[in-house]
Each structure stands twice: as structure tokens, then as C-alpha cells.
Amino acid sequence: MVFATVAVCIAALVFLAYLVFRPKGNSTLPVPEGHWLWGNIFQFSCPRSDLLATRWSKELGAIFRLRLVNKNYVILNDYNSIHTAMVKKSKDFAGRPMHHGNRARYLYEYETSILVASPSPQWKTLRKSVHSNVKVYEAGLNKVEAVNMSVIAGLIGDFRARNGEAFNPQDNIYNAVMNIICVFLVGKKYRIDSEIFQLFKKVEQTTLTVLGPGAKGAELDVMWFLRFFGHKTFKKLTELRQWRRQLWAMTKQDLNSRTENDGEYGKGVIGALLESYQGSDDKLIKEINIMLTFQDLIFAGTSTTANSTQAFLNLMINYPEVQKKLQAEVDDVIGDSRPVSLKDRAMMPYTRALIFELLRYTSIVAMGVPHMASVDSSLDGHVIEKGTPVITNLWALHHDEAFWKDPFVFRPERFLDSDMQLLTADHPYRKHLMPFGAGTRVCLGESLALGRLFLLFTSITQIFDIKVGTKKVDADARDYLSGVNLQSPAYDVRLVSRNEHLFA
């Protein structure tokens, strides 16, 4: 009797759990086979969820949904679906699913920033302000260039100090890119061993480990109660909030102690933002929104560019014929007696094609940044309910075998025409390339990133022959490590000087 009562109670509880956790709505989109209660969550919380989603899309079609416990997520895997959602129906899908992610909500202190806010008057004002400050920054191209080149000169110096011996370039690249971001944000480079620089690094790197689809602790998004049981990611999130507050206090103190012309390059984007809102009656933007946007820009700008540069060196080792062509163009257009300038770009189609190919091949931001349907809408005849998170699988778009010939071969020529000129922007290859997303939420740092990659790649190539280190590591992007951004596995390289006098 007792046994029967317990069995009935358990069955009732399980049924109740199913009723509570079963996803609401009646989506017609196919879903991969998963657990009856928690759906696909543990399958999807894996390293390289982009590769898994790409495999699923081959069985289920370009648009499918995942069930993560009681929530439906829509995954878009080809050009038509991504372009329709991001560009044609940009307004319908420009939201961010902040309410779905406990980790993000807690980290962002239940407030918003440029990256996590759905379109609203506050988001528009913030995006417009950052954008106009970025533009001011870009307007004086010489200034941006001077900033970049001073940091790049330091990086070249670090590389030279290796005397052509094998070494892992990861830290040097990361520190240089982080300092480029510091100059962009607050108008100043920092000493690598300074407390503030170390805090910048800690905030950036920890953010990457606690957010993102495949990051550890994704289960907190649907089982928030786990925070009461000593969950490690929750502890990290709490620490990160403290480090960010500390970094923000130090940054403000530093900015306040400087006069307009004091900093090497003004007060940067954050200095300008703070000045425009401090003392203004406009209560739309609060200091916390600027602090959170500061964090967005640190992590959106650093590892994306650092990982691309790290991938570049290993690609040059693995594709020596590409390196030769790049060097030939650098030697031809820039020569060996002056540093590279952004103005050279117009005369360097091969280099620009190489950068496009690198962005396609590596697809560093493989799953984009999650979007959300802001209204009831549809994609390819399927209803997408308001509030549904929508993920763009940019990896699948950039490695679609039905569209790209040999997508796993690194070949810059695919972006050149028969006269070796860059394909025009309306060419299908250019249109299918969306490493920065597209539409309303397109990456805010696209032109900055393209400019920096150009200066970094050409400067390194001008000064060094890039050679294999102690052992060759495959550059196949399918083997990259996951996080929020993909990263090449560690390798070492020999950078053998071919130009002794520049940056000496």
C-alpha cells in the first residue's frame, strides 16, 4: 500500500514537472531528439556547439529549434534564414533575450548595456552616442593610425626580442590588442604589469569564461536555484561583478585626474560618453549603463581581434604560398622604408581578400550574439513567437559546402576577380560573408576591427618571415577551441627578421 502511494506520488511529481517544464507554444520547427524532460540542454552545452548545430541542420534543415528545458531557441544556419531575420525582418528580430539568461542578467546587475539591451529609446541613445564617438575617433584617421602603430611598434619590439627563436605569441598579441582597446576606450596605454591593466585583462577573460552558449555554467540559465548550492560559475560571476566595479572606479579616477589634452589621445570613447551624460538632465542613460557598455566594449573588442591575429600567424605557417603573396603585395605597395598606413589599403586587394577569407575561415564569433523576436513573426513559413531567442550560426553560413567551394581550405583568391581585384560588395561571396552580423545589431566595431587587422597583419609581414616553430600545428578551424569566441589551439612560431631598421 505504502509502496503504491509513493509510486503514485513520484509519477504525479514527474508529470507535474513535465507540465511545468514543457515548452510553451506550438512551434512547427523540427527539433533534434533530446531528453523528454530537459530537452537538448546538455547536448548543446558542449564545446563547439556551432559544429553540433551545423550537423543537426544537415538532418533537420536550415532552421530548427532546440528545446532547452522549457524554452525554445531557434537556430538559423544558412544565408536565407540569417539574411531574412537580420536584414529583411531586422525590426522583428533585433531584440536580445536578456530575460532568458540568468547568468547575463545577474552579471549585468539587472540593468542594460549596448550589447544586451533590446531596442528601446535607451538602447538607441546609447548606440548612437557610442557610434558617434567611434566615428569621431575614426574621423581623424591619422590619430587612430598613430594609436595603433605605437602599440604595434611595441609588439614588433617584443617579437624582435625573441631573435627568431620559437615562442608562443599568444600573450604578446593579447596584451597589444588589449592596449589598443584601452587607448580607444580611455585614451591611454597602460604598462602591462600595472594593476589597472591586469584588471582589464581579468574582467575580459572572466567574462568570456562565464558567458556564451558552450561556456561552463550554462545550466544556471534555466536552473537559477543552483546558485544556492555553491555553483562555481555563480561564484565567478559574483567575483567578476566586483572586479568590474573596481576597474570602473580606477578608470573614472584616472579619467577625472586628466585634463582634455593630458592623455596621449584624449579621453577615449568612455571619457566622451561620461562627459556627455554627467550633469545632463537626460535620465535615460545612467552611469551603470555606461559602466556596462565599457565592459561590452572591452570584451567585444579584445579577444575577437586577438584571436584573429593569433589565427593569422598559424595560417601563414600552414599556407606559405599565401604568405609569399601577402609579402609581395606589402613589398610592392609599402616597401621597407616606411611603416604601413591605412591609406595603403586601397592599393592592396590581396591583403583585403586575405582578411575577408580569414574572417570567413575562422568565424571567430561562430554563433553570433543571440537575438530575440521582439514581436510575433515568421521565418520560412514557421511562426516564431515573440520572446523566442534566435541564434545565428555564422560558422554554418561561412562553411556551407553547397555554397563555398572547399570551405575548409584557406584561399584568399575566392574574394578576388579574374583581374585580381577585390570582388565588389554586391558579389554573392561578399554578401554571404557576415562575420560582424548584419542589420540593426551589426557589430559596432566593424570598421575599427578591419583597420586594426590590416595594420597588424601588414606590419608583421613587413618585418618578419613567419616560420614554423618547434612543431607544426594544423590551422584547421574545426579544431579551434570554443568559448564566446573561437581560438586557435596553442602553437609556437619563429619570426625571422627581414627588415632590421623599421621600428628599431
Ligand code: HEM
Ligand atoms: C574581428 C573582430 C570582430 C568580430 C568578428 C565581431 C563580430 C561581432 C558580431 C558577430 C556581433 C553580433 C552582431 C549581431 O548581434 O548580430 C558583434 C556585436 C558587437 N560588436 Fe563586434 N566584432 C569584432 C570586433 C569588435 C570591436 C573591435 C568592437 C568595439 C571596440 C566591437 C563591438 C561590438 C558591439 C558593441 C556589439 C554589439 C552591438 C549591438 O548589440 O547593438 N566588435 N560583433
